[in-house]
Amino acid sequence: MNTPQRTLLITGASRGIGRATAMLALNNGWRVVGIARRFDQPLRQTPGLHAVEGDLSRLDQLDTLLKGVSKTFPEIEAVLSNAGQGRFAKLEQFGASEIRDQIDLNLTSHILLARHFLPLLKRRRQGSLIFMGSEAALRGGQKGALYCAAKFGLRGLAQSLREEAAGNGVRVGLINPGMVKTDFFEDLDFRPGDAPHQHLLPEDIARAVMLMLDARPGATIDEINLSPQSRVIDFSSRG
């Protein structure tokens, strides 16, 4: 007898950590619904992956986007709230609208995603909601005020929802990676070191997601911190 396919929603599934998690989840028998602004052709043609194009920072349109996703895929039983972007500078170098845009994407869109999907998971009396935090959720640092504010916020959100949702059979977790070799650094003036022990790979984080999802029912992995063996920041791309 075939067991029904489990369905995982991943935001930011088009690149980096989200894409690697989508690939690993597909290999492990999950069906994946991905959200990002743009998916390339190979992803759009990947069997088992349903690509939904949408901008999560457009909070005015988010409700409509999420209602469409949950109506089309009512069987979603796990959510990886992962989409994000890093902008690093002293706080006074950001204008008010840039501050709002960053917090909209890196914090508020995750809160609204959780608000939409948690009641659906609770009704099923099972499911998982995993947030992509960061080492920046654990410790503040120079030029990190805005990014850390959002990621610290995500950690508080995850810890609180973990308490709220446990009685309904829903597990809430947080993953805090150190520097991962992805496009995240494309527009930044620093990146992790090139040697294999100086960065994480997106596949490392994907394995942590699977560990949380595959935990024995009744056991919750609250938080996973991962970092490269050596913390090396390469500033050679600075102009």
Ligand SMILES: NC(=O)c1ccc[n+]([C@@H]2O[C@H](COP(=O)([O-])OP(=O)(O)OC[C@H]3O[C@@H](n4cnc5c(N)ncnc54)[C@H](OP(=O)(O)O)[C@@H]3O)[C@@H](O)[C@H]2O)c1
């Ligand atoms: N890389 C690191 O060192 C690192 C470390 C710790 C935590 N993280 C966190 O991990 C998460 C993923 O980062 P990554 O390293 O995989 O970065 P990435 O390779 O740049 O991927 C970011 C993903 O988020 C999506 N995204 C960005 N803005 C979006 C928007 N407005 N609406 C919808 N989707 C959007 C991107 O797709 P589109 O551009 O197509 O929309 C892409 O799929 C982020 O939350 C980041 O803060 C990263």
